[in-house]
Amino acid sequence: MAASDQLLVVIDPVARRDDGESVRIAKDVLSAGAAVKVCLPDSPDEFDRALARRGSRRPVVVGDDRALLRAVTALHRQRELADCAVSLVPVGGALALARSLGVPTGAVAAARAVLDGAERRLDLLVDDSDGVVLGDLRIPPVSGDERVVPADSASPWLRTCRSLVRTLAARPARTAPAPGPGPARLRVEADGVTLVDLDQPVRAVSVAPGAAGGACVEIRPASVGAEAAPVRAVARTITVSGADFRYRADALTSGPVRTRTWTVRQRAWGLTLPGGD
Template sequence: MSAPDQLMVVIDPVARRMDGESVRIAKDVLCAGARTKISLPESAEEFARALARRGRKRLVVIGDDRALLRTVGLLHRERDLAEGDPLGLVPVGERVVLARSLGVPSGTVAAARAVLEGASRRLDLLVDDSDGVVLGVLRVPALSPAGPGAASGGPPSVWTACRSLVRTLVRPTPPERLLTHRLRVEADGVLLSDLDEAVEGVSVRSRGGGTVEVEVAGTSGASASARTVTVSGPDFRYRADGAVGGPVRTRTWTVREGAWGLVVPGGG
């Protein structure tokens, strides 16, 4: 990809606070390779306005996985994701696992150079029926019983801690028991698990090519490739790229093939 006429570089405020030196390096590399306009939003609202005002400039975000997710979510809701230029990303911050899994270099200089010299990689997007997006992994995790004192909401006393220590010394601690869900899981309309079956968890991962791999842990142990996944049942929470969603009683996720572009080295 040749260097664009102009970049709109939006720097996430968390990245500026956590690693100002890496932000400075990224800016220097980008400004040396292209005409740039720098935006320094201080809030989620200012971040959204910066994206909306980018015009025909190619968008580059300096930030962590949360900044990436926020950007893709906003562009999706603007209906400006599939038709727009590929997104450039320079990962800065503690949480950059998702960015690396998508092919973005973890080093600041390498990522900034990839923005200038790399190629667009088209990626699938998992979209739910409330317009939320998933870039990586979706999970309905297993439930765990609340620990001692959780019901009261108060801090454990010294006496409680001592009693717990004594019990541990007297007898082995049994393994934590997982509390199962009662969920109905469908993949492209095919039933993988019903409400009368115990479900320890559900995971959904992109396979590329417009499909995801759905795996149900529990009684059924079923798996399938699908374009649409529906989970329903009693109130449940889910984790989309690590962020907790819900509780909901039903949610459907649909794959949109090649829905967005990301700049990666060499054409990824």
């Protein structure tokens, strides 16, 4: 049997808990078309070790956007990302990244794409702390993103305790909602060229892998009166610095940091998708 017909199916614990039926369907379809070894990690460390020990098997992740990000991050840090294509069967509620990448979101269609699809090489953003970005990043995070944490970091007893604490701490809803993030003072550099400096407050900065090995940068300056036109650029290296800031990369919010540099790695990772490249 060819190595391409041998799969390591890593099933995220959140997917197993939240949608066991979709997980079962995915396993059945994959097992009918390939030699499958199933791994059921209960922690991020077990998840990473499973990928490190996969041998010649193709890795297939059954889970949501965070599970995909965890797999790509692990393979990147193991310096094995260039040598294998990652496959995803999306299961869970956070699937915006999967949709944007072109992965079918139905369990049957996604599993069939794993078996019959083709590898597509995609660009990757890598930061100076060895973190990766598959889709896009935003500064500051969209309102409410700071509360998002990896779901498997909270065990059932901890979620119960948190629920109890929230109940005991409840108060009549008399205060107004907290305002969204205000303008930030940041220096944004694209390939060494300063696009906006600390003297110009900005509402938002977004960066996403683009075409031909460059990242698309968009800066929305803060303004009084008429809305200022956004500043756009395409660059291979983007550095953001200034006062402590948080940023959302794919499904996770990180920070605060004072400076961060992202570099485009062209065609750095492969994703199995329906059809050809």
